[in-house]
Amino acid sequence: MTPKDQLLKDLKIGCGKPRPVKAPTGSQLHCKGWYQEAALRMLCNNLDPDNGENPDELIVYGGLGKAARNWDCFDAIVRTLVDLENNETLLVQSGKPVGVLTTHTAAPRVLIANANIVPHWANWDYFHELDKKGLIMYGQMTAGSWIYIGTQGI
Numbered sequence: 001m002t003p004k005d006q007l008l009k010d011l012k013i014g015c016g017k018p019r020p021v022k023a024p025t026g027s028q029l030h031c032k033g034w035y036q037e038a039a040l041r042m043l044c045n046n047l048d049p050d051n052g053e054n055p056d057e058l059i060v061y062g063g064l065g066k067a068a069r070n071w072d073c074f075d076a077i078v079r080t081l082v083d084l085e086n087n088e089t090l091l092v093q094s095g096k097p098v099g100v101l102t103t104h105t106a107a108p109r110v111l112i113a114n115a116n117i118v119p120h121w122a123n124w125d126y127f128h129e130l131d132k133k134g135l136i137m138y139g140q141m142t143a144g145s146w147i148y149i150g151t152q153g154i
Contacts, residue, residue: 003030004082011044013079016072018056021047033086035109040081042146043067047074051150058095060148065140069095084109095137095144112146114139 001009007030012019023044024030024037031037046067047055058066058074068074073096080090080097091099092112115138117127130136142148 003028006030007082008078011078013075016075018071020049021055023048031082032084033109035086036081036084039090039110039146040078043074043077043081046143046146046148051148060140060143061151062140062143064138065143065148066095066137067139067143067146069137070134073097081110094135095139112139112144114144 007024008014011021021044023041025041029037031040046052046060047058049055051060052067053059053061053063053065058068058070060067068077076097077090077092080100084090084100086105086109087103087107088109089101089103089107090097090110091101092110094114094116115127115136117130117136127136127138131138137144139145
């Protein structure tokens with residue numbers, strides 16, 4: 001079994017439901033490059049039960065700060081990261097992978113935009129309405145960008 005296939009099996013990618021997530025460690029590469037691997041490990045580390053506030057709900061910290069919109073989106077992000085080429089960029093909008101662009105090797109491997117609402121509708125009532133419909137997520141400062149490092153701060 002390849003390292004990629006073992007990772008997908010270990011993370012139970014495709015089940016679409018809550019489960020324990022542990023970030024891969026060591027020098028074994030599971031993605032097509034170390035930039036993609038770094039993003040994958042940061043995403044998984046945020047949801048590690050030792051780090052995340054409520055990993056089953058994908059909440060990293062702050063009661064609302066999520067790493068992915070839902071478990072299907074988490075699975076899709078992981079699948080995309082392991083197959084992402086070194087000249088491609090994954091686009092993530094509020095915890096959902098929305099596209100892969102052919103870019104170049106010096107471009108970012110992942111671009112993330114969370115909870116973007118135009119000012120007229122930028123209020124908690126409208127945000128919660130969109131959240132209940134599964135159309136948005138709140139990423140806090142570091143949860144949605146997969147860079148939470150623990151309770152010591154950001």
